Amino acid sequence: MSDRIDRDTATRLTATEAAAAIASGALDAETLARGCLDKMAAREDVLKAWAYVDPAAVLRQARELDQTPSFGLLHGIPVAIKDVIDTRDMPTCHNSPIFFGHRPGADAGCVETLRAAGALIIGKTETTEFAAAGRHPPTRNPHDPRRISGGSSAGSAAAVGDGQVPLALGTQTGGSLIRPASFCGAYACKPTWGAVSREGARVYSITLDTIGWYGRSVADLDLMAEVYGIGRAQPAPASLDGVRIAFCRSPAWAATEPAMRDAFAAAERILTDAGATVTTLELPEAFSGLAAAHQVILFREGRAAFLNLYRAHKDLLHDEFRHRVENRDGFTDQALVAAYDLAARCRTEFDAIASGFDAIVTPSAPGEAPMGIGGGSPALNLIWTLLHVPCINLPAMRSPAGMPLGLTVTGPRFSDRRLLACAKVLDQAFIAKQPQGQGKVA
């Protein structure tokens, strides 16, 4: 107990390290929480990551946790929650004027599971309106505040990418977890569709909505997968020797920018040099229809999702949601059924293709975070969301401007834990090739 970890050091630990330190008695939850709250406060004027934080309530809970025997894998670990996910003790506002100050009074399933593992829910993070469209989040990029953090899980990605908190929950319907992770230099996991309950998280598209998380390392992502009971931990390969990696440009390759293309090529060289068996994967022609299918499903399911708000609060609903409800694009039932059926066929086919590799690597975003405002393009993420496959973002590369460029590691449905194990050795190879400090959070 004499070698206690101080507040500043605590905030540089990964979630996995901090949990071990708390379990060993070298760290207490209050110290860690105070460190996070300090960093959050110091950066909030610039980054605007937070929709709601009650520091006094956080510290009270941290002290409670310090007086409670450790009861879970996340005992005392701060976790930020995207503000489209219900929390019993904080408002959930969806960045919508309809829900200003709304207090749902119960935790979403995914939040209750975190609390049952001992997590300290530290605050709510900024989001695109309903994690969908309409109002942009105000959040700036932690690596360059002139740039966006990406949408829709903007605050969660920025808070983790900035080193304010070790873990955060987000959601993905298009590219809302992985794209901001790429922009903000955070590790992220979108698990297989359906693996985590969406009870109490705002619905946009039943077929697409997925709960996921941000962390400071692949081990952090794996820790969260364990908390949510997804599969079983898998041993990481001892090295990349013989590990079969497919580099997949995806049908959205045309959306990539030169910085990402260069980084993608460099990443292929890094993994090849490290001993991996690297091949190039081109998806069958049918997959080129998935982006359009994604949009039909998104807009048509969004029609059902926002009907009640349209009917009851039309004046306060952004026109982009009225667009969905009025089906202004005129997507027919036939088009929707065709989209469902194409997606289903491609899921089966992708699983078969992906089973020939240990991991598939593909870009997480078109390029570095854009300047200005907005959410950025989800083009590189849409098809993986629709395929329901697990996606892990590694903050592997940098642009010439020094901004993070993420790579997605993906594979068949429900290969989450095997992929996470494989991603550990990929991540090590990327870190070994980076200049000192690069790719690490502040």
Next chain:
Amino acid sequence: MSDRIDRDTATRLTATEAAAAIASGALDAETLARGCLDKMAAREDVLKAWAYVDPAAVLRQARELDQTPSFGLLHGIPVAIKDVIDTRDMPTCHNSPIFFGHRPGADAGCVETLRAAGALIIGKTETTEFAAAGRHPPTRNPHDPRRISGGSSAGSAAAVGDGQVPLALGTQTGGSLIRPASFCGAYACKPTWGAVSREGARVYSITLDTIGWYGRSVADLDLMAEVYGIGRAQPAPASLDGVRIAFCRSPAWAATEPAMRDAFAAAERILTDAGATVTTLELPEAFSGLAAAHQVILFREGRAAFLNLYRAHKDLLHDEFRHRVENRDGFTDQALVAAYDLAARCRTEFDAIASGFDAIVTPSAPGEAPMGIGGGSPALNLIWTLLHVPCINLPAMRSPAGMPLGLTVTGPRFSDRRLLACAKVLDQAFIAKQPQGQGKVA
């Protein structure tokens, strides 16, 4: 205004008739609400359909509606809500001790849409625990209180089947809308999957959960489809001449009892005699795997759905939910993926098959409502739920004991309104063949 409808007469109107009467000034919402509350109170000791009713609050709202210009299709029409669907002004308890007295503080999407159409939310109805498993509803059958009303939408089906209220919301994950409708002699509609938002309704299985409703006529079901913005109203065929009906025994035919088999054969004769072109449909061999696929999906998705309650409230969670979370049946990821993919293939195939008919008719339940307690078997409903197709229950037939026997009218995904139009003429043919008063609500 002199020809005003009295309380007793009002409660015998269908929702469609009552809405027209309110719109014309011949009826007011308070009179109708008082009539419903009287019937509910008179029968509750025997039937136990209600989880929560606040008569004074209902009457206050009815008077408010009477003082408001009519603003929607359901102005002043009482609608009962299954107690797994959130209501802002009433508890939502899921028939679970974990949620006794729980007040979510916001309406589910499907409830807010009803209120925006002017509906009077009259109370919450009894349900199987979480509309899933565990605790049975206490509800008795309105046609014979020694018999069950079926699960899980027990209270909604019984309240409508007993003539207490004209409309009610329910949910179906296995056979939870259509089976109780068959047992209780109610009209019911399970729309195409995804057509109605499930925001704020308890999640069991993302792939299967569907919001639906009960009414007193096919026109009532169609009115609700209009309120939820599902497709466009379709003209009913002038007669059954040339209407192509397929009688489908479904792969679960072995579960049917003699009374249903006889009724099914009699129904085929009635429609044939009425001029329909009736053929027999046997589904391809692949469809015989759908019931097993349903169970794998249900149990595995239920694992994610109940994880948080298992972790946070294990002692209060019925063992059948612990069973799901612990995956005691050992359903593998591979089995789950195979189930998803089989269902997807069969959806495409069924749509193609069904497009050759105006309607497909299949049993709504194995037979009449069983004696005793329990929910009854969903065997006849599972595959249609998994296929995501619209299902309409017609209380078309009677058992030798005089109990209702329902028939399901189904067709391709998103054919809801066309099916409802067709169901109107089927229903007329069945009504014409029934002894006086049979198949009509009390």
